[in-house]
Amino acid sequence: MDFLPFTRPSLDEETIAGVVEVLRSGWITSGPNVKRFEALLSERCGGRPVRALNSGTGALELALEIAGVGPGDEVITTPLTWVATANVIVRARATPVFVDIDPRTRLIDLDRVEAAITPRTKAIMPVDLAGFAVDRDRLYDIAKRHGLRVIEDAAQSIGTTWRGREIGSFGDLVCFSFHPNKNMTTTEGGALVLNDEAEALRCERLRLQGVERLPGGEMEVEVAGAKMNLTDVAARIGIGQLARLDEFNARRRALAQRYLARFDADLGCELPPGDTPDTNWHMFQPLLPLDRLAMTRAQFIDAMQAAGIGVGVHYPALHLFKLYRALGHREGEFPHAERVGAGIVTLPLFPAMADADVDRVCDTVRDILAPRLRPAHR
Numbered sequence: 358m359d360f361l362p363f364t365r366p367s368l369d370e371e372t373i374a375g376v377v378e379v380l381r382s383g384w385i386t387s388g389p390n391v392k393r394f395e396a397l398l399s400e401r402c403g404g405r406p407v408r409a410l411n412s413g414t415g416a417l418e419l420a421l422e423i424a425g426v427g428p429g430d431e432v433i434t435t436p437l438t439w440v441a442t443a444n445v446i447v448r449a450r451a452t453p454v455f456v457d458i459d460p461r462t463r464l465i466d467l468d469r470v471e472a473a474i475t476p477r478t479k480a481i482m483p484v485d486l487a488g489f490a491v492d493r494d495r496l497y498d499i500a501k502r503h504g505l506r507v508i509e510d511a512a513q514s515i516g517t518t519w520r521g522r523e524i525g526s527f528g529d530l531v532c533f534s535f536h537p538n539k540n541m542t543t544t545e546g547g548a549l550v551l552n553d554e555a556e557a558l559r560c561e562r563l564r565l566q567g568v569e570r571l572p573g574g575e576m577e578v579e580v581a582g583a584k585m586n587l588t589d590v591a592a593r594i595g596i597g598q599l600a601r602l603d604e605f606n607a608r609r610r611a612l613a614q615r616y617l618a619r620f621d622a623d624l625g626c627e628l629p630p631g632d633t634p635d636t637n638w639h640m641f642q643p644l645l646p647l648d649r650l651a652m653t654r655a656q657f658i659d660a661m662q663a664a665g666i667g668v669g670v671h672y673p674a675l676h677l678f679k680l681y682r683a684l685g686h687r688e689g690e691f692p693h694a695e696r697v698g699a700g701i702v703t704l705p706l707f708p709a710m711a712d713a714d715v716d717r718v719c720d721t722v723r724d725i726l727a728p729r730l731r732p733a734h735r
């Protein structure tokens with residue numbers, strides 16, 4: 358049987374042919390395809406300005422700069438996310454202030470956010486982990502009342518909606534990633550949704566050395582910009598992917614519903630909330646019942662691998678990484694994030710999967726876990 362990875366991008370022949378065309382066109386870096394990709398993204402985002410970048414991390418970095426986050430500022434975020442979320446805050450010489458997650462949604466617990474606000478708080482950086490939307494009503498209510506910027510780490514939530522409105526079509530600064538593991542890809546890439554043309558212009562300059570183009574081929578530089586522009590080769594892939602995003606996400610939703618229906622409830626795994634029709638189902642992540650299991654997570658992943666199924670870990674609680682321990686963080690600080698981060702596994706979920714693949718994963722998980730499961734104590 359073929360190896361089933363936990364994710365795999367779906368790149369069609371039309372897109373591949375389009376890339377070949379770009380390669381033959383004589384213009385392969387940022388150009389007409391980037392402009393077209395940005396226009397299509399903007400259309401999806403209700404006409405808001407969108408600028409393409411060479412990574413989601415870059416989008417977060419520029420969003421922080423545009424929001425004016427710098428040395429001495431604090432940014433409130435979650436410890437249960439890809440480490441990029443917090444790293445960009447550290448790299449801006451600001452301080453990430455973590456608050457624990459809600460164990461049901463696994464998202465930042467908005468009940469705890471207000472208690473973490475200090476006079477130095479500049480922004481909140483929520484993360485739509487696995488594609489599940491952080492409550493935007495409550496989030497923006499808190500931000501508004503405290504005069505805070507919001508930098509949405511929507512790296513995983515393109516196509517997710519909140520009360521019928523798509524993520525990116527409202528709110529403050531919204532960051533997408535097009536890494537190959539995400540719901541759509543440009544190989545590497547990202548995008549930043551901005552509030553107005555002035556912010557978009559700042560973003561354009563910051564992404565390419567700060568250069569301002571003047572008539573007659575002249576130029577001016579007022580700010581030391583970065584080098585974060587997307588290539589036309591990558592943008593062409595994005596155009597092909599964006600056209601299929603709704604189809605991809607619909608397939609992910611169907612597969613996730615099949616997981617929820619088939620997954621053996623007696624295994625004691627906590628499943629992601631199934632009552633959330635608005636998610637793009639970026640990942641399907643059960644929590645292993647480690648306190649009842651005669652097996653570590655690593656042993657489970659190895660056993661799945663031996664059965665031909667890839668399993669990911671997204672993510673260990675990041676405040677326990679050496680970098681964040683060196684900043685003063687420690688075990689026990691965020692018990693929910695630590696427990697979820699220790700037991701979470703990402704099972705295969707991607708649009709090209711067959712229904713039978715879901716069944717095979719569910720059967721294999723049961724075959725591995727059931728014999729090693731101790732009865733629940735109450």
Ligand SMILES: *Cc1c(COP(=O)(O)O)cnc(C)c1O
Pocket residue numbers: 411412413414415438439441442484510512513534535536545546547
């Ligand atoms: C993927 C991801 C990023 C970073 O995106 P890149 O394109 O890999 O730089 C940031 N935050 C989260 C939550 C992500 O999943």
